[in-house]
Amino acid sequence: MSTNVGIAGLGVVAQGLLELVRSNADQLNVIAGKNLSVKRLASRRLRDGVDLSEIVFSTDLDDLLNDDELDLVIELIGGTDAAYDLIKATLERGRGVITANKAVLATHGNELLDIAREHDVPLAFEAAVAGGIPIIAALKTRFPANDINWLTGIINGTCIYILTAMAHDGVAFEDALQNAQELGYAEADPTFDVGGMDAAQKLAILVALAFDVPIEIDSVYCEGIQDITIEDIQHADELGYSIKHLAIGRQEEDLVEMRVHPALVPKDNLLAKVNDVENAVQLGTANTGVLRFTGPGAGGHATASSVIADLTNIASGLYRHPGIGGGSIRVRSIGDVSSAFFLNIAAADRPGVIASIGETLARHSISIASMIQKKEEVIRSVDNEIIPVVILTNTVVERELDQALEELESLADIAAPIKKIRVVDLT
Template sequence: MDPLRVGLCGLGTVAQGVLQVLRDNAEGIARRAGRQLQVVAVASRTAKPEVDLGGATFSTDVLTLAGRDDLDVVVELIGGEDTALQLVETALSNGTHVVTGNKAIVALHGERLLSLASANSAHLGFEAAVAGGIPIISSLTNALAGNAHEWIVGIINGTSNFILTAMAEQGQSFSDALEEAQALGYAEADPTFDVEGVDAAHKLTILTALGFGAGFRFDDVYVEGISAIAVEDIEYARQLGYVIKHIGMARRRAAGIEARVHPALVPQSHLLSSIGGATNAVMVRSNAAGDTFYAGAGAGAMPTASAVVGDLVDISKSSARLPRLPDGSATPLLPIDRVETEYYLRIPSLDQPGAFARVATILSECKISIEAAIQREQAAPSLGEGQWVPIVILTHAVEEQVMNRALAEVQALPEVVGEITRIRVEQLSATN
């Protein structure tokens, strides 16, 4: 059988990883794919003479490569959005299969790209776009295709997980942990997409579309980062039996689908609580398979390259299939104020008699019940108010809009001397 002719767009660390995997594992890959996978052309805006292209031709015009008729597959690994999107559209319009690791273009334009692929009898593979070395896309579209999913939850950004792990295990502040992550290469010079949740929201958009048929609706996903998490919140969570993780959650409700990215208290007994460093993990609860759990490297050249090559093998075997186009109009995404969760609250209050009672009264009047509480003295000279105490409360489940009204009243109390910290709690139990 003739080799699968691959055009590689990009020559960064992931693209170099793809070349290495194809070279190092050539014999096993050919056996599984039924033929050789041969990179015959490479295009990159920057030439890198030191990289062994294995005999492939080289050019600096990625769009010309994408439009070639003599390629079976185009691999998009240039990053960014505009040129990458144009590249993918060019190849698919030409009936050429595409493999991409670009989470942004899939999250923002996935439905259009899948429709274009279908119309031209091409395949769009994007296993590498979500959690690198974890085969979560193929699991949702193949192994779990016979299931209806109750929820999908995961730690899907390694940078945020590394930072929260450093804060928990070493007592570092957010800024110190971020600086360490940057020094080790886990965070970009501009870490905004990672620490403010945008990267995770791109990935959750894809998982929500595939798992629930909710459409690729990035703009409807609730996004909150980790920059406001303080070391004391991590310590109070520990005392209460929880670990703070930055999670992506998609959950089926009667009124629609929740899709949200934010920090959450997760029970210390739950599998997700043990996922540390830059590792990613995803758990899926399905009505037939039950709970399935996937963990591994979420980023990095070789794990991402592994996912790219996996898509190439599927295409070579003709086993690749397009995910079913989501019917976004039929499955609404719920706004965050309609979401019901338990809450962790840290309320900075002057150390005065009756302060806790007044807070508890407001919560009770809003029909919010308290599950647990911690109150202890702490000096706060920066407030100029003498002594204050952090009132720490865990509540039972309540809709976000109800909690918003209650916290507005609590914040207005004269005893409250700073911003209230609010973090959602996810039990992820057998009945949750």
């Protein structure tokens, strides 16, 4: 018995996959209970130094569709156009697909999973979120008798690398981004990563699995890390927090929260200790407390090992369709979300200013948990010196906070728009 595999793409993950399949062939065949054989590979071009012996190579993706000997196709080209066409057509021909492509799943996942169910063929995607961490497998078990209440994650390598460099080496955002690009951790156009969209796509998939709802990328509230400064990181540090780019999903009754944004995380939380290009996901469960997963979120071998987990699962008949889909999703808007907030207020350093900030916040039932006045960090000096007043609020509904900030910004003693960063303590 054998499972014949076709691969689309010859980039980082495909090359890692070829290496791991070859170097672990005997073990994989035992686990799969049959002979796993890569028969064909289609990609735009050959890559120097890649051994394709015993594999038929072509530049036409349709060759994967037209090869009747293939049992399944592994899509590793990325993007949402050609990848979507290939996955759809493969499933419609009654063959399984493995993909590492969060973008195609976030935009077309509901439709593709319906087609897979209709044709009763697998569509597996362990590698699409958090690279080498088996988080999809964990969520797919659907935790019988153990509801997931919330999940939090650090799932974008570029953001975590940049924030780590800013915190540990004191480099500004632009310099940290340039380093990330030079090291190959960030794309030439990094907007998608630093703007939060990459994490938003992955979150939409995780939320769908965790709460058995459809994938709804358009409903994810999304902020990136472009406006985080070294001063923000230092002020947060003084208050006992690290700043991370978080993905958060939460279900309360029939309302689902989906948001990605920078956040202050208490320093003793696992997420505060995730650095460089590591990823992490925490699941808040009803009966097993908090489950924590950390590991490499990218890299050829790490990602390929997740692809191989899907491959052996399918070949050995263990694949099950995920509970994504059916029903509808009611999303809590960001204005209705409750958090504590970190505020940085550029205020005149003169008597009465702190009192009027406190009074304005109090009128909106917002209390101050901690405050530091950074008298040594003069922003500018005209009639009075303008200095940062850094405040940590108690938990407040965001809409209420925004009204208070609007009032504060209209005061003559407040010199600039107020910086707000949410505090997240789901632990």
